[in-house]
Amino acid sequence: MNQLTEYIIALSNLYGLVHKDKVMDIFNRQNEYQITLSDVEEFLDNPLKELKNVFICSHQDYFVHEAILENNEFELLLKKKDDKPYYVPVKDELLKYVDESYFEKSKEYNNLLSYLQKNFFKGDEEKAEWICEDIHGFCEFGLDMQTILDAFIGRNITFKDMNQINEVIQLVMELSNNIRIWENNGYTPKEIFEKFEKPNLKSLPDKPFSVKKNKIGRNDPCPCGSGKKYKKCCLGKE
Incomplete structure (x- = not known):
């Protein structure tokens, strides 16, 4: 070649x-x-x-x-x-x-792999690697979280509680944000955000916004348009 x-x-x-x-x-x-x-x-x-x-x-x-x-x-x-x-x-x-199967193994990928080894595969790196590679592929092509969780169920993996489900979801989301994808021309979603979107975000001002109001006299026409004086109309309601 x-x-x-x-x-x-x-x-x-x-x-x-x-x-x-x-x-x-x-x-x-x-x-x-x-x-x-x-x-x-x-x-x-x-x-x-x-x-x-x-x-x-x-x-x-x-x-x-x-x-x-x-x-x-x-x-x-x-x-x-x-x-x-x-x-x-x-x-x-x-x-x-x-090599079509090659992908860059990020820190987030290794974090998920370590978690799977420790919590589901008792150190069996090969089995953990199989499912981790599958999850990487699911994330690469934008599959939803339920499909990804179904991949665990399909391998007879049981979550012990909701906390563990949320821990896995968090790890998967972190992985998904750090995968090189086609629609970003090889950039990860996080890189696109950090390099090309985040700099354009406007920061909030140091002081809170305030709205200035013109003071209405008690005998002035009520701003609600009723034709009554302010003191006989909306003043009491406010």
Whole structure:
């Protein structure tokens, strides 16, 4: 497998779909040997067997995961990605994504794994790893919390009380916020928030808001519009 093929596979796995221009741009930034757009277009026009074997298709000017096209989610995913920046790991890390099953094991992933080992699998790391990888996949594709909890039940895992259920939910949510997902162009939800949304949030003022009111005289017309004097109308009610 040549290096351009590896880049196409790795970028497709990391981003779900990737435009031909982005493939050329990232490849040329990370390698002394430079490619042209025609080199990339050759893969679009004549997809190699290596791409088909890992379920990567050509569609318009993009390399796309087959599942996205089968589920008719191409346009939706493009819309979700719109204007978001791209997370581009260093070359050695990026090429790990040639393996479709590879994902970055964050601190939050290891926290969940440790909890499962301690509370459900009595140190059996292999069984804990299986379910932790499944949960990572569920979070990656945005499945709801009930589906994730059902995965525990399906493995005959019993929660001892509501506190433990809430502990697991908290760990899963922390994991979900730190997973690199397609719709964020490889960024995690937390990174998108911290880098690109949080700086735009306005902080509350140091002093509380106050509303100034003009003082109404007792003999002035009542502001409610009744035609009566204020003292004969709403003054007593207030």
